[in-house]
Amino acid sequence: MLKKKSGYVIAILGATGAVGKETLEILEERKFPLSSLRLFASKRSAGVELSCQGRDWKVEELTPAASFHGVDIALVSATDTISKEYGQRLAAAGVIVIDDSGVFRMDSDVPLVVPEVNAAALRLLPRGIVSIPNCTTTPLVMALKPLLDTAGIKRVVVTTFQSVSGTGAAAMDELMTQTKDLLAFRDAKTEVYPYQIAFNLLPHIGSFGDNGDCSEEVKIARETRKILDAPELLVTATTVRVPVLRCHSEAVNVELYRPLKANDARAALAAMPGVLVYDDPNKKLYPMPLDATGKDEVYIGRVREDASVANGLNLWLVSDNLRKGAALNAVQIAECLVTR
Known part of the structure; x- marks a missing residue:
C-alpha cells in the first residue's frame, strides 16, 4: 500500500x-x-x-x-x-x-x-x-446499489445508448464529418464504424459471440455481478451506439424481491453518493446527455413502477462516460x- x-x-x-x-x-x-x-x-x-x-x-x-x-x-x-x-x-x-x-x-x-x-x-x-x-457498468451499479440494499434485486434488463466518444476521438471526428457531409448532400464515408453513425443507430458494440451477444453486453452483466458481489444476479443487456458526442444513457428495468413505490425508490437513489435524481414528469424534467456533459454525477429520472411484472421498476440514467465512466x-x- x-x-x-x-x-x-x-x-x-x-x-x-x-x-x-x-x-x-x-x-x-x-x-x-x-x-x-x-x-x-x-x-x-x-x-x-x-x-x-x-x-x-x-x-x-x-x-x-x-x-x-x-x-x-x-x-x-x-x-x-x-x-x-x-x-x-x-x-x-x-x-x-x-x-x-x-x-x-x-x-x-x-x-x-x-x-x-x-x-x-x-x-x-x-x-x-x-x-x-466499463463506462456503462459504472453508472448502472450506482443506480442498482441503493435499490439492492432497499428491496433486493432479482433481475436487471438494461438497454444502453452509448455516445461515440466511448470509441475515441476518431469516432467523434467521424460523426462530425459525416453530419457535415450529409447536410451538404454528400455521401458519408465510414472508417471507424462498419456503418454510417450520423442520423443512425448501431445495435452492436464490441464483437459478437456464438450466442449473438455483443462483448459489451457480456461485460456489463459480468462486471455488475462482481461489483455488487451478487454472483446469482440475473442481468441481460442490449448495447446501442448512438449519434451523440458525449454521455451514455441507459434504460433500466429492475425486478425487485420486495415492493418499492416510485417515490421510495427516488428517495433511496437520491441518498446515494454521486447520484442526482432529476425527475419531474409534470415539468418534463428528465436527464439528457446535454445535462450530464462535463458533470460528475449520474443523473437519474423517469423513475416509475412497472405493472407488467411483480415488484418491477423502470428508470432512465445518463452519465458522462469520459468523467464518471x-x-x-x-x-x-x-x-x-x-x-x-
Whole structure:
C-alpha cells in the first residue's frame, strides 16, 4: 500500500487521449495531492506539453525502456495491449496501477471498483492492480446499489445508448464529418464504424459471440455481478451506439424481491453518493446527455413502477462516460488509496 505523503508522483499512460486529458482536468479540479506528474503517450505526442495544477508537464514517449522509478500510482487509459504490457510490469515495480481496460477486470485477485459502491474492495491489492469498470457498468451499479440494499434485486434488463466518444476521438471526428457531409448532400464515408453513425443507430458494440451477444453486453452483466458481489444476479443487456458526442444513457428495468413505490425508490437513489435524481414528469424534467456533459454525477429520472411484472421498476440514467465512466472514477480510487 501507499505510504502517507504530502504529495504523490502520478503517471498517466495515454495522457493525450480523451480520457487522459479529462484526467488532467479532474486532478486539477479536485486538487489531488501531486508532487510530480509523468505523462506518457505514443511517439507522435512526445514533447507536447500539457497543463495541470499550474504547471506544464512534457509528454514522454511510452517505450519498453521508459523508467517509472519513483512513481506511486499509474493511471492507465490506453489500449488493451498497453495494459497487458505495462500493467503487471508497473505493479511488479511497486507502482499501484489503476487500469481502465478490460484486461484485468474479471481476474479474481484484482478488485473492480466504483468507490461509491465498493470502496472496501481496495483494502486488499494482492497484485497491486485495481480495475475500473466499463463506462456503462459504472453508472448502472450506482443506480442498482441503493435499490439492492432497499428491496433486493432479482433481475436487471438494461438497454444502453452509448455516445461515440466511448470509441475515441476518431469516432467523434467521424460523426462530425459525416453530419457535415450529409447536410451538404454528400455521401458519408465510414472508417471507424462498419456503418454510417450520423442520423443512425448501431445495435452492436464490441464483437459478437456464438450466442449473438455483443462483448459489451457480456461485460456489463459480468462486471455488475462482481461489483455488487451478487454472483446469482440475473442481468441481460442490449448495447446501442448512438449519434451523440458525449454521455451514455441507459434504460433500466429492475425486478425487485420486495415492493418499492416510485417515490421510495427516488428517495433511496437520491441518498446515494454521486447520484442526482432529476425527475419531474409534470415539468418534463428528465436527464439528457446535454445535462450530464462535463458533470460528475449520474443523473437519474423517469423513475416509475412497472405493472407488467411483480415488484418491477423502470428508470432512465445518463452519465458522462469520459468523467464518471473513466477518468473521474480512476481519480476517486487514487483519492481513496492516498487517504487510507
